[in-house]
Amino acid sequence: MTRQQFRLAEGGRIDRDRPLSFRFNGRAYQGYAGDTLASALLANGVHLVGRSFKYHRPRGIFSAGAEEPNAIIQLETGTRSQPDLRATQVELYEGLRAKSVNCWPSVRFDLAAINSRLAPLFPAGFYYKTFMWPGRAWHLYEAVIRRMAGLGVAPTGPDPDRYEKTHIHADVLVAGGGPAGLAAALAAARAGARVILADEQSAFGGQLLGNGESVDGKPGAEWAAAAAAELVDLPDATLLPRTTVIGYFDDNYLTLCERVTDHLGPAAPPELPRQRLWKVRARHVVLATGAHERPLVFQGNDRPGVMLASAAQSYVNRYAVRPGRRAVLCANNDSAYRAALDLQEAGVEIAAIADLRPAPDGAGVEAARAQGIEVLPGQAVVATQGGRHLTGVEIAPLSEDGNALAGPSSTEKCDLLCVSGAWNPAVHLFSQSRGKLRYDEGLACFVPGRSVQAERSAGACNGRFALADCLAEGHAAGTAAAAAAGHGDDSGPVPKAEAEPVGAIRAVPCVPSRSGRANKHFLDLQNDVTAADVALAAREGYRSVEHTKRYTTLGMGTDQGKTSNVTGLSVLAAALGRPVPEVGTTTFRPPYTPVTFGTIAGRDVGDLADPARMTPMHHWHVQVGAVFEDVGQWKRPYCYPRQGESKREAVDRECLAVRNAVGILDASTLGKIDIQGPDARKLLNMVYTNAWNKLEVGRCRYGLMLGEDGMIFDDGVTSRLAEDRYLMTTTTGNAARVLEWLEEWLQTEWPDWRVYCTSVTEQFATMTICGPKARDLLAELVDGLDLDPAAFPFMSWRAAAVAGVPARIFKISFTGENSYEINVPANYGMAVWSAIMNAGEKYGITPFGTEAMHVLRAEKGFIMVGQETDGTITPHDLGMDWAVSKTKDFLGKRSLARADTTRAGRKQLVGLLTEAADAVLPEGGQIVSELARKPPMDMIGHVTSSYYSAALGRSIALALIKGGRDRGGETVHVPLLDGSSIAATVTEPRFYDSEGERLRG
Amino acid sequence: MFLIQCPWCGPRDETEFGYGGEAHIARPAGPETLSDADWADYVFMRKNPKGVHLERWVHRHGCRRWFNMARDTYTHQVLGVYQMGEPPPGPEGGDG
């Protein structure tokens, strides 16, 4: 285990009494509680953390926060593993194990680094130009690229952790707990508002935790702790540390990701969730998301040892880590000087500060000079030296326009280069809220412009970087938000900080190199996009930043270009010779930082992923060993295999039992809608294709429902229960849709009709007994009901007690056998089912599942909505004109006379009998009339239903074939994936008892 | 996610609602008298404006009532809700 040779002896927000062991890329290290993985690595002198996406150049820790483009790691292994985390945000815990995601076989010796030597072969649009053509080979290239590019690996096993969701309303949601956010939350909460304050870090304070500034005369971190403590004591404030506001949606709906126990690692208490997704509806939002320091673009700016100045400052102040021994700073603004002073105080030798500005003169500049730091005005770092780590830099004066070097360069030895190109407000959430961004020339960045939602930006994210301004704006925003939410403005005093004059910045989009080339000037460190790539895209005609992004992959990595978007845009604007605002900005999309799928899914996984609906007889089915299938949300028995029986054998046995004796089916899942009212019949006449005027009480009728486009969307039997009352049945999967369809028409088109529709699907248990013995069986269970077909004919229903339970018995059939659908109140379902099973034993009663039902109905040529129909099929296509009224109007009728629905050559329902009796066609199989040696072949239709029929001793199929009704007797072919094919003869779509004698019995 | 003002239930999350397309399209009387083109216009053709759109919504997981909404498809702003059968409110009234 290496010692922490870069750790300072004192200071920082780390606990030296709690050393933590961890492993990175297989090597053991030690850090302290309070470290991030990144700070602990730096304490051990580890800068090299990954290889870049395209050229596999060595990359080091670049930032100290969410914007990190390089230090992307895979945390832990196995089912708890998480890919693509930023080491700068991963809190250290005992036993942590992580590895770089983007290097193979190792971070120090990387075969793919040969790409780096081949850089000229990888220009902008490389992937599009090279690998997208010829298209057929893309899958070959992709495997290689993915392996080399690597990013993280998603775990394959089930996630062992628990994730929660919380839905909550707030008066004021404050995103970000730095000085502005704390001031806003304090002001709003003091005024009495219900406040949620969320910050992605483990402690509140933001930059105050790392930059040593003071508030109200106290050290910033101390003030932040006191402010957080006051908020905890206020009754209506909720503080959420380790919580990132990841999305800002319409009507002030925001999502927050709270990492509840990630920082505890394996020591996390099992009763706590790993992460929690907060869904917040807020009256007002205060965005206090801070800013990201902007890099500078110069040759070799990607070498490990190059770091944002503010990050270096954070590492020394917050984590007590020296990120180097001898540093050069390169800056175009004042903020880097404070970093230089803090680094110097921590014992880092400051070799020089190259300041792009010709005459820097702010307070920070003077303080640095007073400390003996050499300031080089009008100069910049123009190249870096070193291999896997920085060894030195070249510094040269810039010309007045910044486009050329104005003199020879000098070399400065250093192992740390701190860069600062000023600041980019973190406008991501503002942009997600659909607020309009405005380009600020002076700050050379985008700032929030016009708000669209009830939201205010405060502090650095609003382009106000000085601490005093952050506090004042935060306080004002919190006060205003509370007032707008209906609270007073008694928000307490404004926190104060010393105002310090800040000098202007000098924006130079791309620092020139001696060679004039810019192919090592990296804009996007994660995706390896250089200034030369963007310039090439501009030369090739790309004008829109959105297109340029996709062409060059600028900003398309897991960091979403937090450090590269604005610099890239400036380089593009310069290349196009247009001002930045004209070139535009890119859209920021949620999530702000990546979120694991587990958090989004929450508890909606496994059994809770979707509600399971079960019939009253479900447990009986389970007990007798039924195999289930999902039909919508319902669990339905597919078949009931006996010991040693295959599913196919079980289905065959069940079918034969229905044809030869009696079967019983749990049909409770069919949709049932009770329709009442004087206009009920009128409604049926409009929603069904056939006429309902003459249906008497006690009778049942089959009907087809069409959309207004004339296409079948449901079918079912509806029975007249009383003068003004009907019971409609729907297919299992469409029950809710049909009810909504009825309600829609009644409410929107016929509001004056007096009809009431009520779903009663779950109020009844439905069991269907069918087969030649069904009538004898039922006779044993009912009292005083004449079952003679003359008294109780096919397509009628009777009320009677079955096994002593009041029931409605519908004599309708979906199997072609004499059949009774017995409906009893759901709570009596199991009792009646048992009574039927007991009485049926001597008849050989056999429970059958959905598959046998399908086979039996297909033998009869009865259609299944969703199999024989797919939203493009009319009644005529199915040969069901008998069910379509010629005289009355109904929904969809007019469409049946459209040119397209009446044309010749539409697909029509036919039967198919394979030449080999035991060959079962694949459902969905394409049908051709002439076989070719290989595709393409002229496809004339497809198989819609296909089964082996035990009753017929051969396979049967239904199909939709162009002009199929005129093709009787023709031989067609169904080509299979393996190159073989099955030949079949076109027949009538009916295979069994086509006269329908059996079902009247 | 929108916060939608159901005329019957008050403000509710968008996930409780279903979308029903363009509003104020009456089913023509006597469809058999229409040309194919006129019928197709009724069945298939819908406005897709950038701006104010009058549309139907249903409070599916609530009171199950249909109602109309004026919504700006560009800004996502809900300009108002009104009941079935009522004319659209405000300046866009009569736009149909």
Ligand SMILES: [Zn+2]
């Ligand atoms: Zn409602």
